[in-house]
Amino acid sequence: MSEGISKQLVLPKGSGFGVKNGALDKDAFRKVVTVLAAKVAPEKAGVLLKAPALKRSLIDVPKVKSVARGPDQDKLVLLKYSDQADLIEDAVQFLRSQAAELVPHELVFDYDYWSADDVIHAILPEELEEGAPSGFAVVGHIAHMNLRPEYLPYKHIIGQVVLDKNPSVRTVVNKLDNIVDQFRVFKMELLAGEPDFVVTQSENDCKFTFDFREVYWNSRLHHEHERLIEQFKTEDVIADVFAGVGPFAIPAAKKGCGVLANDLNPSSYKYLTVNISDNKVGSLVRPFCEDGREFIRQAFNRAWDDPLAPVPQRKQRRTELKEIRAGERPAPPVGPRRNRISHFVMNLPDTAILFLDAFRGVLSPAIAGERDLSGLYAEATMPMIHTHCFTRELEPEKAEADIRQRVEEKIGHPLGADTVYHWVRSVAPQKEMYCVSFRLPYAVAYAS
The missing domain is CATH 3.30.70 (Alpha-Beta Plaits)
Structure with a gap:
């Protein structure tokens, strides 16, 4: 018995099908x-x-x-x-x-019926068909591809297929090189669609606007952003050393945290301020644009000299507001302003560990001056440091040993037994991303 028409509904694979004069021939797919x-x-x-x-x-x-x-x-x-x-x-x-x-x-x-994978596998020659590119990251309306060199002759056709088959995508780009500059951005080329690189991305109930060419954004870190933010308490003050456009800082502020947010990249700082305003957390987030070491050294003093806003009050119900206006109910008391930093976030995995030496002596008179911060920062109340990093070690025990050795070398002190090593993601075949979280040692912060 026949299997039906299913066998007729296949496109030839690895045949260079559907390409005419170097362009996509959509009529060939009918x-x-x-x-x-x-x-x-x-x-x-x-x-x-x-x-x-x-x-x-x-x-x-x-x-x-x-x-x-x-x-x-x-x-x-x-x-x-x-x-x-x-x-x-x-x-x-x-x-x-x-x-x-x-x-x-x-x-x-017709062409609209076939999936992107169907079309791409058909247009490529036999020697390239097996490893045909199919995955891409989406940031706002941009599809971001990372094509291997052997597929570059077909890059614009592949880009057109991705554009055609994904209604929410308006722009398709290809990464041209690795992240090499201090701002964590890479060059890209337009493969298909509109040359519009300013996107709006939603994450953790916040909206972020930025120019994808000018700032660093990685949608694959969504769960990592969420994981750390869940650890923050409403009353905490967070210092985000490499804040980017705000994926840690702004959701933390939405939670009620006070935030000092810094990024050296002027474009990141520009869009960080835009996103602070758009997400209505201007009273809780203070943006800075300076070197990470300088930010770390000044963060404690800034929080002491100009405490952050109190924890936002719960929104009053209409009946409660009516009773308060009528003098039948006292207005809820305003909490104290916040001057103790609870967490530092250092999401610059390539080099964040190198900045840890900035914590040495950060509470000593040499940096704190005449401020007596010892009442805020005792052994048990030192801030947690969350440092993202890469390691070439694939086995967890070896990875932890590698990260511990590098961190201890920079801070000049052993890490405590409560240090947590959290695996974030595999970045490449021999490259893992981790977040090491440890309490800043008292002896390091007060070192002379």
């Missing part, structure tokens, strides 16, 4: 397939669809509806065969009992 259809009165269509005798004969092609409109008021129940001889006898007898007339029906499968 296929017309004739199937059998059972023409019945509208009220009988449901009977045929539910009939056990037809269960193995109904059309089973993705994205094709089982019932089509026929001439006059009739319905066409589509079958998966082109030839009546392929129908089993039970199906034939059932159709006769229902006075169904078998008629031919044309199905048109």
